Amino acid sequence: MATLPVDDLEITRAFGPHLSARTRGTRGMAAPEPDRLVKTHCCFCGQQCGIQLKVKDNEVIGFEPWEDFPFNRGMLCPKGVKRYLQGSHPDRLLTALRRDPSAPGGFRPMPYGDAIARAASEIRRLQDAHGPSAIGLLGGASLTTEKTYLLGKFARVCLKTPYIDYNGRLCMVSAGAANKKAFGIDRTTNPWSDMVGTEVIWVAGSNVAECSPITTNYIWQARELGAKVIVQDPRITPIARTCDLYLPVRPGRDAAVFAAVLQLMIENGWIDREFIAAHTVGFDQVAEYCAQWPVARAAEVSGVPERSIRQAAELWGTARSSFLFHARGIEHHSNGVQNALGTINLVLASGRIGKPKSGYGTIVGQANGQGGREHGQKCDQLPGWRDISNPEHRQYIAGVWGIEERELPGPGVDAYEMFRKIDAGEIKGLVSICFNPKVSLPDNQFVTRALEKLELYVAIDFFLNDTARHADLVLPGSLHEEDEGTVTQVEGRVIKVNQAVECPGEARQDWRIIQDLAKALGRPKGFTFESPRAIFDELRIASKGGVADYSGITYEKIEQQMGVFWPCPSDDHPGTPRLFEPGSVNPVAKGAGPFYFPDGKARFNVAEYRPAVDDVSDEYPLFFTTGRVVSQFLSGTQTRRIGPLVDQYPEPRIELHPRLAEKLGIADGAWATVETRRGAITLRAQVVTTIRPDTIFVPYHWAGDKSANRLTVAAQDPISKIPQYKVCGCRLRPADAAPAYAARLEPQQ
Ligand SMILES: Nc1nc2c(c(=O)[nH]1)N[C@H]1C(S)=C(S)[C@@H](COP(=O)(O)OP(=O)(O)OC[C@H]3O[C@@H](n4cnc5c(=O)[nH]c(N)nc54)[C@H](O)[C@@H]3O)O[C@H]1N2
Ligand SMILES: Nc1nc2c(c(=O)[nH]1)N[C@H]1C(S)=C(S)[C@@H](COP(=O)(O)OP(=O)(O)OC[C@H]3O[C@@H](n4cnc5c(=O)[nH]c(N)nc54)[C@H](O)[C@@H]3O)O[C@H]1N2
Ligand code: SF4
Numbered sequence: 001m002a003t004l005p006v007d008d009l010e011i012t013r014a015f016g017p018h019l020s021a022r023t024r025g026t027r028g029m030a031a032p033e034p035d036r037l038v039k040t041h042c043c044f045c046g047q048q049c050g051i052q053l054k055v056k057d058n059e060v061i062g063f064e065p066w067e068d069f070p071f072n073r074g075m076l077c078p079k080g081v082k083r084y085l086q087g088s089h090p091d092r093l094l095t096a097l098r099r100d101p102s103a104p105g106g107f108r109p110m111p112y113g114d115a116i117a118r119a120a121s122e123i124r125r126l127q128d129a130h131g132p133s134a135i136g137l138l139g140g141a142s143l144t145t146e147k148t149y150l151l152g153k154f155a156r157v158c159l160k161t162p163y164i165d166y167n168g169r170l171c172m173v174s175a176g177a178a179n180k181k182a183f184g185i186d187r188t189t190n191p192w193s194d195m196v197g198t199e200v201i202w203v204a205g206s207n208v209a210e211c212s213p214i215t216t217n218y219i220w221q222a223r224e225l226g227a228k229v230i231v232q233d234p235r236i237t238p239i240a241r242t243c244d245l246y247l248p249v250r251p252g253r254d255a256a257v258f259a260a261v262l263q264l265m266i267e268n269g270w271i272d273r274e275f276i277a278a279h280t281v282g283f284d285q286v287a288e289y290c291a292q293w294p295v296a297r298a299a300e301v302s303g304v305p306e307r308s309i310r311q312a313a314e315l316w317g318t319a320r321s322s323f324l325f326h327a328r329g330i331e332h333h334s335n336g337v338q339n340a341l342g343t344i345n346l347v348l349a350s351g352r353i354g355k356p357k358s359g360y361g362t363i364v365g366q367a368n369g370q371g372g373r374e375h376g377q378k379c380d381q382l383p384g385w386r387d388i389s390n391p392e393h394r395q396y397i398a399g400v401w402g403i404e405e406r407e408l409p410g411p412g413v414d415a416y417e418m419f420r421k422i423d424a425g426e427i428k429g430l431v432s433i434c435f436n437p438k439v440s441l442p443d444n445q446f447v448t449r450a451l452e453k454l455e456l457y458v459a460i461d462f463f464l465n466d467t468a469r470h471a472d473l474v475l476p477g478s479l480h481e482e483d484e485g486t487v488t489q490v491e492g493r494v495i496k497v498n499q500a501v502e503c504p505g506e507a508r509q510d511w512r513i514i515q516d517l518a519k520a521l522g523r524p525k526g527f528t529f530e531s532p533r534a535i536f537d538e539l540r541i542a543s544k545g546g547v548a549d550y551s552g553i554t555y556e557k558i559e560q561q562m563g564v565f566w567p568c569p570s571d572d573h574p575g576t577p578r579l580f581e582p583g584s585v586n587p588v589a590k591g592a593g594p595f596y597f598p599d600g601k602a603r604f605n606v607a608e609y610r611p612a613v614d615d616v617s618d619e620y621p622l623f624f625t626t627g628r629v630v631s632q633f634l635s636g637t638q639t640r641r642i643g644p645l646v647d648q649y650p651e652p653r654i655e656l657h658p659r660l661a662e663k664l665g666i667a668d669g670a671w672a673t674v675e676t677r678r679g680a681i682t683l684r685a686q687v688v689t690t691i692r693p694d695t696i697f698v699p700y701h702w703a704g705d706k707s708a709n710r711l712t713v714a715a716q717d718p719i720s721k722i723p724q725y726k727v728c729g730c731r732l733r734p735a736d737a738a739p740a741y742a743a744r745l746e747p748q749q
């Protein structure tokens with residue numbers, strides 16, 4: 001298939017002249033009065049702030065704070081405040097599209113019913129010729145839990161393919177695998193309000209202030225009451241600017257720091273031997289490994305000064321209460337699971353878990369980063385956090401789905417591996433929803449090449465995202481405010497997204513599209529739900545008895561309690577805000593102890609340091625790392641269309657330290673070219689004192705020749721399969737010339 005041009009400048013520019021009535025209201029002209037307010041949640045990050053949408057004539061025209069919602073108490077970040085502007089964007093898909101290279105933009109509108117029929121007949125053709133596994137399905141963790149459940153069922157029961165995976169593969173899976181190994185359950189341990197009053201908070205690899213702004217507020221509240229904050233990051237991010245101890249780690253070296261800290265805790269007697277003996281196994285092997293990490297060695301490897309590692313060990317080791325958080329900074333590595341296990345070892349050795357002012361958590365990324373990883377859209381998983389390779393689990397879910405156990409496919413492969421299978425011709429047709437892999441996967445020129453080999457690609461989205469531009473058929477799905485359903489936010493609280501408006505034009509709610517496909521394929525059995533509530537009711541049964549047990553959660557209970565923390569195993573159960581409390585009972589340990597293993601004990605795991613793949617070298621001497629800025633979200637499909645957010649940070653820039661800038665002769669604002677073994681891109685430089693001089697940072701929210709993922713390496717963690725987005729070797733030089741896109745940019749200061 002031919003590639004269509006991708007130019008996000010056109011997207012952004014389109015926003016200006018096409019401002020709709022409601023958008024004009026936000027730009028100084030009189031805003032219309034709303035007909036009603038709808039209590040719901042933000043569509044963007046995993047904080048899932050409560051918000052009230054103002055609705056007039058089936059349009060969202062603004063927002064009001066929802067001050068009663070306990071998590072954010074009316075506070076919102078810039079993205080939450082501007083989110084409502086996307087619905088009115090002229091790019092909103094109102095019809096199905098079919099590829100036609102002769103049409104302007106490469107696509108022609110098509111009646112929805114014809115598009116569904118065409119998609120189904122092509123899927124059937126490919127499956128008849130090559131078997132069920134010729135089709136792959138990609139889902140997303142911005143979808144409601146009901147949709148993710150339906151997708152998992154659709155892949156296995158309707159398409160009968162093992163090949164389903166989701167974009168959380170790029171996000172939560174290192175933390176998830178580590179949590180599974182250590183605790184037998186994968187959830188943050190405490191509600192965030194528990195943080196207020198704790199003594200020490202350790203943040204490893206998270207730009208909390210820009211990516212989880214409401215969490216920052218909890219950290220600040222804790223600090224007001226005396227908490228000491230430790231931040232471990234190669235950049236002095238906004239949260240690091242106000243912390244008590246900053247650990248300027250070299251990208252990819254965190255495991256060395258964790259090992260040395262544990263070693264110092266052991267040497268100084270700062271561990272809780274009683275807790276370790278009563279509630280854990282595996283400590284001795286971990287202690288043996290850490291003995292190889294005297295502080296001097298860790299300092300040399302990690303770049304963190306010896307005295308800072310000692311201070312961290314003392315602060316952490318001697319505290320009476322504490323929280324440890326991490327996010328993608330330590331997880332986006334080919335050593336990501338080991339890094340996460342390194343932090344868990346520090347928590348377990350301290351014995352500070354399962355208590356009101358002490359806890360541990362990985363900060364969830366996407367809107368439903370938590371619920372979206374529990375109910376079966378992962379390649380190896382069945383609903384309720386069940387395992388697709390476990391015969392008992394298969395039997396149970398087959399029973400719920402009304403099929404024979406042997407009819408259930410086995411485990412599939414991770415999302416990146418699916419692209420390798422596409423490249424190899426094994427997967428010939430792809431259906432994707434809520435995923436923009438062309439921008440978000442590493443080494444994305446490979447992804448583009450693979451997309452071109454597909455015989456059939458069907459994309460479901462509300463915008464024609466950069467990947468969907470390769471589709472044969474595009475089905476117009478639903479925006480967040482056009483549907484209802486549950487999501488599970490960062491604390492483990494299951495909440496409800498409420499519908500504010502109807503889908504415009506021929507657009508459909510995503511779950512209806514999936515069911516329409518099942519019907520057109522002639523396999524409607526099990527796909528005749530009439531509402532998200534009906535899907536949720538089946539999900540409750542499917543999750544019953546699993547680790548992620550939602551069976552006692554109802555839409556009514558969510559509304560009454562403003563959210564229900566899972567697990568919630570029965571109708572009269574109030575939910576579980578805090579995990580692992582003494583005396584707590586779970587379905588795996590059955591009362592033997594608070595952790596989710598048959599003996600009720602947590603597991604220490606040796607958390608080994610391994611050098612990064614494609615690490616710095618003589619040829620590529622600088623660390624290249626990637627991440628986010630506050631005003632943009634993920635692959636930018638949504639936020640690059642919201643004018644005020646674009647204004648806040650219009651273009652990706654290369655952050656570099658003044659010393660490096662001077663050495664290379666690169667001035668602030670000048671064009672510079674960064675190159676890795678995969679390719680080169682030219683962006684403006686942003687000279688900042690808040691980054692290690694041996695490291696450069698580029699945010700990844702842009703496509704095409706501004707895409708950081710042209711440069712990243714497709715190395716993956718062997719257990720979680722997360723890509724190593726956070727480090728590879730690169731070199732930097734002043735640009736020979738401005739890039740082609742510069743000609744169309746606004747003049748810069
Ligand atoms: N504004 C905004 N907010 C978001 C998102 C967004 O796109 N935009 N996305 C949401 C999603 S899906 C996610 S996953 C989260 C991500 O939230 P975060 O993980 O907090 O964000 P990142 O920018 O990916 O990376 C965090 C930090 O890791 C640091 N880092 C890089 N390499 C290393 C390393 O080797 N070790 C350590 N210790 N740190 C390192 C970077 O300097 C960066 O400050 O944010 C969520 N919130
Ligand atoms: N270099 C680098 N790359 C990264 C990262 C990094 O830190 N550095 N971070 C990684 C991480 S943590 C993540 S989470 C991924 C995210 O990567 P992606 O999942 O590819 O990013 P999104 O922008 O969320 O793409 C989702 C698409 O779904 C659509 N969408 C959103 N909600 C809905 C919905 O309800 N229904 C439908 N039908 N469509 C919807 C949006 O319009 C968008 O086109 O990127 C990863 N890539
Ligand atoms: S913090 Fe996250 S959920 Fe809250 S308003 Fe911002 S993007 Fe939305």
Ligand SMILES: [Mo]
Pocket residue numbers: 170171172365366
């Ligand atoms: Mo993420």
